[in-house]
Amino acid sequence: MTPDEIREEILDILENIAPDEDLGDLDDGVAFVDQLELDSMDFLDIVMELRKRHRVQIPEEDYTELASMASTVAYLTPLMKDLQKA
Amino acid sequence: MIATNGTSQLPDDQRIVISGIGLTAPNGNDWAEFRSNLLAGRSGVSDYEIRYVGKTLAGICDFDMKRYQTRKDARRGTRAGSVGIYSANEAVKHSGLDWENIDRSRVGMYIGVTEHGNVETENEIFELKGFEYDTSYWSHHHNPRTVANNPAGEVALNMGITGPHYTIGAACAAGNAGLIQGAQMLRLHECDVALAGGVSESIHTFGIFASFKSQGALASHEDPAKASRPFDSQRNGIVVAEGGCLYVLERLADARRRGAEIYGELVGYAMNTDATDFVLPNADRQAQCVSLALKKAGLKPEQIGIVSTHATGTSLGDAQECAALRQVFGGCENTLFNNTKSLIGHAMGAAGALELSGNLAAFQDGVCHATINVDELDPECALDGLVVNEPRETGPPRYILNNSFGMLGINSVVIIERI
Numbered sequence: 001m002t003p004d005e006i007r008e009e010i011l012d013i014l015e016n017i018a019p020d021e022d023l024g025d026l027d028d029g030v031a032f033v034d035q036l037e038l039d040s041m042d043f044l045d046i047v048m049e050l051r052k053r054h055r056v057q058i059p060e061e062d063y064t065e066l067a068s069m070a071s072t073v074a075y076l077t078p079l080m081k082d083l084q085k086a
Numbered sequence: 087m088i089a090t091n092g093t094s095q096l097p098d099d100q101r102i103v104i105s106g107i108g109l110t111a112p113n114g115n116d117w118a119e120f121r122s123n124l125l126a127g128r129s130g131v132s133d134y135e136i137r138y139v140g141k142t143l144a145g146i147c148d149f150d151m152k153r154y155q156t157r158k159d160a161r162r163g164t165r166a167g168s169v170g171i172y173s174a175n176e177a178v179k180h181s182g183l184d185w186e187n188i189d190r191s192r193v194g195m196y197i198g199v200t201e202h203g204n205v206e207t208e209n210e211i212f213e214l215k216g217f218e219y220d221t222s223y224w225s226h227h228h229n230p231r232t233v234a235n236n237p238a239g240e241v242a243l244n245m246g247i248t249g250p251h252y253t254i255g256a257a258c259a260a261g262n263a264g265l266i267q268g269a270q271m272l273r274l275h276e277c278d279v280a281l282a283g284g285v286s287e288s289i290h291t292f293g294i295f296a297s298f299k300s301q302g303a304l305a306s307h308e309d310p311a312k313a314s315r316p317f318d319s320q321r322n323g324i325v326v327a328e329g330g331c332l333y334v335l336e337r338l339a340d341a342r343r344r345g346a347e348i349y350g351e352l353v354g355y356a357m358n359t360d361a362t363d364f365v366l367p368n369a370d371r372q373a374q375c376v377s378l379a380l381k382k383a384g385l386k387p388e389q390i391g392i393v394s395t396h397a398t399g400t401s402l403g404d405a406q407e408c409a410a411l412r413q414v415f416g417g418c419e420n421t422l423f424n425n426t427k428s429l430i431g432h433a434m435g436a437a438g439a440l441e442l443s444g445n446l447a448a449f450q451d452g453v454c455h456a457t458i459n460v461d462e463l464d465p466e467c468a469l470d471g472l473v474v475n476e477p478r479e480t481g482p483p484r485y486i487l488n489n490s491f492g493m494l495g496i497n498s499v500v501i502i503e504r505i
Contacts, residue, residue, distance in 0.1 A: 020156045020157050041226060051223065
């Protein structure tokens with residue numbers, strides 16, 4: 001998957017996790033928690049969805065890499081580059 | 087101080103009244119709509135399909151979940167939580183309480199449930215099967231969704247209530263049990279307002295259908311509206327339903343002080359236990375429970391205007407309850423009997439509370455709603471005063487008695503007086 005495809009995938013996951021939020025104005029460089037109402041259970045949802053959809057395992061010590069869209073895509077790109085977009 | 091011989095001699099801060107009703111039923115999403123459909127004989131039972139069991143029947147609610155919940159909170163929580171949140175908000179709105187200024191640390195929540203956690207556990211195991219039972223795919227939401235206090239805790243979160251909250255696990259006697267618990271806590275001054283009653287999400291667990299089917303107690307009929315037929319000779323089991331009904335309960339003194347409209351006073355209640363079988367009811371113990379509630383209320387059987395029966399449509403259970411009622415009410419010429427499950431199915435933990443609310447409106451409109459689907463009355467269920475197929479107008483009764491019984495031999499009865 002390309003970085004753009006990974007970004008689309010994260011957006012799709014966020015739409016499920018935060019269905020009341022408008023994601024159209026998401027600023028990739030700003031932390032999710034500073035622009036969306038997300039808590040620790042929501043971040044675990046992101047981790048779980050990536051695991052279920054793509055078998056991507058994210059160790060707990062790396063959870064901080066999921067702070068913003070930009071950092072998430074940067075972190076996932078090497079892990080998902082060989083995966084095909086479904 | 088606990089009433090043991092009627093409440094009229096009690097001080098007003100020991101008398102417990104209903105000052106708000108919020109509900110969702112398979113045939114109505116507020117008290118007025120529910121009542122209207124009960125009087126019209128409009129069934130809320132429809133076709134339903136659930137994994138593994140396949141096509142069956144159920145009482146399904148269509149309340150607007152988004153009225154009081156964000157989509158995110160609904161996704162994170164449980165169906166029972168959403169039913170509770172809808173019912174609680176509706177009850178508070180109906181009560182006219184000044185919710186913005188009320189001390190919410192003095193509000194208690196006492197919500198009856200038949201079971202809780204089965205829905206989420208079944209869903210998670212179903213998901214896990216797709217991952218070869220690798221538990222690293224098990225949801226982190228499982229525990230907060232399945233703890234036994236979940237439905238009440240979700241109400242607390244949604245409404246910012248910081249008083250005590252818990253559920254009362256009482257099988258299908260839970261709706262009455264929630265009401266009784268709320269009244270007791272008010273009498274003890276553990277809270278000033280109680281949100282009490284019951285909720286059910288049971289139609290979302292295949293296990294309850296499969297278990298009733300294995301027991302030979304799951305109703306079937308080509309016409310869904312005819313499937314739930316307590317007292318009829320062709321009855322063949324239970325129609326499982328979801329739903330919720332929560333009451334705002336207050337001490338009479340508080341309700342009067344704020345000029346609240348009062349829908350009835352809880353003047354008597356009783357709970358007891360068969361201690362004879364896991365599933366089969368015990369008519370003698372049910373009769374004792376009804377008699378105990380009457381004794382606590384200081385009433386004679388003939389003073390009861392309407393008895394809201396528990397009967398679920400099973401062959402044995404209906405006959406046993408009728409035997410119990412004949413023991414207590416034999417010769418009572420003016421007492422009427424009806425059954426709400428014939429219209430909505432068996433709403434499990436919500437049943438007792440919902441069925442009471444469906445009848446409470448008789449205090450205002452003077453009509454006893456009918457038991458529908460009695461095409462051929464089973465002689466074993468013949469009760470003088472049984473209202474079948476057509477509502478009966480008799481004028482507002484003074485007292486309504488509500489039966490609610492459950493597995494493991496749990497029995498509950500409440501008596502409400504029109505004031």
